[in-house]
Amino acid sequence: METKKKLEGKNVLDWLKKHLAESSVLFALIIMCIVWSIISPYFLTVGNFRSIFIYIGATGIMAAGLTCTLLTGSMDLSQMPLMAFSGMMIGIANNWYGIHGIWLVLIGIIAGACGGLLNAFTVTILGIVPFIATLGSQLVFRALAFISTDGVYLSVNDDLVRAMTKKNFLGMPIMFWIMMAVFILFWFILKYTQYGRNLYSVGGSQQTAYLSGINVRKTRFIAYVISGACCGLAAFMFVAQGNTALNNAGTGSEMDIMSGVIVGGISLGGGMGSVINTLLGIALLGVITNGMGLVGLTPYYQMLVKGLILVGAVLLDMVRTKGKR
Amino acid sequence: MEDSKLLVLNNISKSFPGVKALDDINIELGKGEVLALVGENGAGKSTLIKIISGAYQQDEGSILFEGKDVGKMTPQQSLGLGISVIYQELSYLPNMTIAENILIGQQPKTSTGLIDYKTMNARSLELQKIVGLEKHAPTELVRNISTAEKQLLEIARAYSRNLKVLVLDEPTSALNDEEIEKLFSIIKSLREEGKSVIYISHRLDEIFEVGDRVQIMRDGKTVHISPIKDISREDIVRYMVGREIKDMYPISDREIGDTILELDSVTNDKVKDISLYVRKGEIVGIYGLMGAGCSEVLETVFGKLPVASGVVKMEGKEVSIKTPEQAIKHGQAYVPSERKTEGVITPLSVKWNITTVTLHKYIKNGLIDLKKENSVAKEWVDTINIKTPTIETPTNSLSGGNQQKVILAKWMDNDPKIFLLNEPTKGIDVGSKVEIYQQMEVLCNKGCGILLFTAELPELMAICDRTYVMFEGKIVAEIQKQDMTQELIVQKAIGE
Numbered sequence: 001m002e003t004k005k006k007l008e009g010k011n012v013l014d015w016l017k018k019h020l021a022e023s024s025v026l027f028a029l030i031i032m033c034i035v036w037s038i039i040s041p042y043f044l045t046v047g048n049f050r051s052i053f054i055y056i057g058a059t060g061i062m063a064a065g066l067t068c069t070l071l072t073g074s075m076d077l078s079q080m081p082l083m084a085f086s087g088m089m090i091g092i093a094n095n096w097y098g099i100h101g102i103w104l105v106l107i108g109i110i111a112g113a114c115g116g117l118l119n120a121f122t123v124t125i126l127g128i129v130p131f132i133a134t135l136g137s138q139l140v141f142r143a144l145a146f147i148s149t150d151g152v153y154l155s156v157n158d159d160l161v162r163a164m165t166k167k168n169f170l171g172m173p174i175m176f177w178i179m180m181a182v183f184i185l186f187w188f189i190l191k192y193t194q195y196g197r198n199l200y201s202v203g204g205s206q207q208t209a210y211l212s213g214i215n216v217r218k219t220r221f222i223a224y225v226i227s228g229a230c231c232g233l234a235a236f237m238f239v240a241q242g243n244t245a246l247n248n249a250g251t252g253s254e255m256d257i258m259s260g261v262i263v264g265g266i267s268l269g270g271g272m273g274s275v276i277n278t279l280l281g282i283a284l285l286g287v288i289t290n291g292m293g294l295v296g297l298t299p300y301y302q303m304l305v306k307g308l309i310l311v312g313a314v315l316l317d318m319v320r321t322k323g324k325r
Numbered sequence: 326m327e328d329s330k331l332l333v334l335n336n337i338s339k340s341f342p343g344v345k346a347l348d349d350i351n352i353e354l355g356k357g358e359v360l361a362l363v364g365e366n367g368a369g370k371s372t373l374i375k376i377i378s379g380a381y382q383q384d385e386g387s388i389l390f391e392g393k394d395v396g397k398m399t400p401q402q403s404l405g406l407g408i409s410v411i412y413q414e415l416s417y418l419p420n421m422t423i424a425e426n427i428l429i430g431q432q433p434k435t436s437t438g439l440i441d442y443k444t445m446n447a448r449s450l451e452l453q454k455i456v457g458l459e460k461h462a463p464t465e466l467v468r469n470i471s472t473a474e475k476q477l478l479e480i481a482r483a484y485s486r487n488l489k490v491l492v493l494d495e496p497t498s499a500l501n502d503e504e505i506e507k508l509f510s511i512i513k514s515l516r517e518e519g520k521s522v523i524y525i526s527h528r529l530d531e532i533f534e535v536g537d538r539v540q541i542m543r544d545g546k547t548v549h550i551s552p553i554k555d556i557s558r559e560d561i562v563r564y565m566v567g568r569e570i571k572d573m574y575p576i577s578d579r580e581i582g583d584t585i586l587e588l589d590s591v592t593n594d595k596v597k598d599i600s601l602y603v604r605k606g607e608i609v610g611i612y613g614l615m616g617a618g619c620s621e622v623l624e625t626v627f628g629k630l631p632v633a634s635g636v637v638k639m640e641g642k643e644v645s646i647k648t649p650e651q652a653i654k655h656g657q658a659y660v661p662s663e664r665k666t667e668g669v670i671t672p673l674s675v676k677w678n679i680t681t682v683t684l685h686k687y688i689k690n691g692l693i694d695l696k697k698e699n700s701v702a703k704e705w706v707d708t709i710n711i712k713t714p715t716i717e718t719p720t721n722s723l724s725g726g727n728q729q730k731v732i733l734a735k736w737m738d739n740d741p742k743i744f745l746l747n748e749p750t751k752g753i754d755v756g757s758k759v760e761i762y763q764q765m766e767v768l769c770n771k772g773c774g775i776l777l778f779t780a781e782l783p784e785l786m787a788i789c790d791r792t793y794v795m796f797e798g799k800i801v802a803e804i805q806k807q808d809m810t811q812e813l814i815v816q817k818a819i820g821e
Contacts, residue, residue: 191693191695192692192693192695193691193692193693194684194685194688194693197677197684197693200670200673200677201670201673201677201681204670204671204672204673205666205667205669205670205671207663207666207667208666208667208668208669208670208681209670209681210649211627211629211649211659211661211667212649212653212681212682212735213649213650213652213653213654213682214650214681215650267672269672271670271672271673272672321672
């Protein structure tokens with residue numbers, strides 16, 4: 001009897017050790033919630049949680065996509081502008097051509113996937129360093145977002161778009177559930193499919209993966225297309241947040257997703273982490289951003305905090321992965 | 326008598342979470358003495374030299390240098406005392422000159438505080454002469470010199486810092502016989518100058534050549550210390566592994582079948598006109614000095630390097646192999662010499678590493694059958710005795726020998742027809758080596774062919790049925806087992 005107890009105690013400790021990243025982020029998330037609810041009485045209201053989830057809806061879907069590229073040891077800095085561009089395509093389809101419903105979702109995803117193809121091509125076919133390639137395409141996508149309507153915002157008038165934030169399921173907006181569905185899908189892909197496993201192998205060691213018969217180039221190529229398609233789906237969610245397609249969507253928060261994902265425990269070096277890490281990291285970042293707004297921190301200070309979080313996240317990643325390579 | 330002891334370590338212990346890496350270790354290093362330190366991987370040699378270099382600090386015990394207690398050392402203190410450690414992984418700045426590398430951190434300055442290049446280069450050349458590196462100008466870039474020369478460069482750097490104790494960790498693993506001879510003559514002259522050397526190597530021949538005394542470690546403890554002239558090779562091995570090994574090379578005669586792999590005049594940038602064959606159940610060696618193209622032959626067969634002209638046949642049929650993926654489909658397996666960067670995926674678990682190649686076999690309805698994967702991994706861990714806490718353990722926390730067994734398991738799970746082994750026993754302990762030889766025999770008995778490159782002649786001669794010898798990218802000889810002698814193989818390898 002006693003030995004069994006001891007064993008269980010050891011198992012809990014082992015579990016915590018193995019899931020150090022997850023448990024520490026969860027802990028930080030709880031602490032953050034307590035802090036904000038003490039400072040602002042509005043924090044712990046249903047209305048506020050809805051707005052947090054609506055914010056996370058768009059960034060979370062992109063983060064899921066970014067998880068794939070990061071797992072292969074690459075990165076994607078172009079997500080926010082690609083989302084803005086895809087959003088403009090949705091806006092143009094609806095506002096100029098009167099297209100509605102699920103077609104808008106598809107247009108967003110296709111626009112995003114095309115952007116992803118561009119990244120996939122420059123990184124995996126031309127062999128340009130991901131950091132530079134996606135830094136460049138970041139400017140390209142942002143420019144295209146402005147050029148597409150000559151810098152004009154477009155209002156979007158569509159029932160499905162409105163439903164994302166107005167319709168609820170179990171008290172939470174539909175958008176939140178779509179994001180959760182994306183995460184469950186990605187969790188499944190990473191755990192149960194050959195492609196998911198290939199992402200880890202390639203990120204762990206490209207050379208070993210190649211010599212073990214894994215098509216490294218194809219694996220990385222697809223990861224970028226997935227990341228792009230996620231931006232397209234996220235664009236739909238972002239448009240739904242204000243029923244408008246904004247050329248400058250996400251300006252100034254280009255690095256938010258990266259920060260969230262790395263804080264959550266996806267290693268910058270590749271091959272380590274799961275979508276659970278991503279979800280927790282994005283939630284933590286969403287709560288921090290929301291709270292800063294609630295307590296009335298000016299955007300300048302918010303930027304300062306976000307910058308520190310990004311640097312801190314990379315530092316945290318270094319500490320976590322020390323000696324694991 | 327006491328004052329002749331330069332470096333004394335008393336009762337050193339060091340623990341890491343979960344392991345006692347060093348348990349009550351004593352070392353006495355005399356002036357002008359070469360102490361050979363041997364032991365299997367994981368015996369604690371690396372930890373010990375890291376304590377001497379100041380990279381780690383001991384939990385218990387004291388360090389005396391020239392009779393003075395120096396306590397727990399930092400790397401700066403250790404260097405300041407004249408202790409230099411040259412690790413297996415050399416440290417150098419490839420894009421800087423030889424002089425800048427040798428005198429790094431101690432460049433002579435002019436009166437205005439700028440680097441005095443003239444003095445620096447002159448001083449560098451003096452140091453280069455001591456280690457026999459004077460054929461290169463001090464202004465040459467380090468990336469253009471050979472591995473062996475980079476090692477000499479590190480020794481020159483050690484000299485520049487008032488060298489008293491030189492620690493060499495597996496210094497010969499990347500050197501050819503000629504370069505090894507040169508290194509030994511430097512060690513001998515160091516000894517004559519009254520400088521002391523701690524020499525760590527897996528190659529017992531070398532220990533007998535340069536060592537004065539040998540200290541054998543096992544599981545963090547010293548198991549035996551003896552003057553080198555009073556101990557036999559067999560005794561050292563016995564002390565190292567802690568059990569009798571009747572034969573280091575447990576490979577018996579096998580039945581040899583049909584030709585499985587055949588190369589006809591295969592040529593590319595690295596190798597010229599390679600023709601060879603390997604039959605079922607046969608172990609064929611390739612031997613050559615560094616740069617002779619041995620590992621490149623294996624890489625070409627496996628599709629890592631392109632075939633510019635010539636024919637590759639598997640089981641008598643001509644095949645076109647352009648990528649490792651295709652090579653694997655044709656039934657090939659490749660164990661690379663760079664274990665950590667090409668063999669295992671270090672952050673991933675033992676289980677995932679074992680199924681890297683064969684995961685597609687464990688997919689049902691498009692999904693990975695996790696239960697099946699678990700049982701496959703467990704089976705291999707048991708079958709070939711991989712020492713790991715669990716199958717979920719990341720491979721980076723395994724010893725080199727066990728990582729190598731993980732790599733063998735990942736290929737054996739694919740039932741290959743031919744195994745290409747690129748220095749499969751490099752830098753791994755004797756116990757694991759023997760286990761790897763045993764697996765090679767198992768493979769041969771199953772009808773697999775093995776093409777093996779090894780830089781260790783005793784190993785080559787003991788386990789290969791036939792061997793090809795290469796020189797400057799070409800095969801210059803084919804020697805049958807009964808004709809193999811060390812002299813003959815080396816003679817061919819140096820192009821005579």
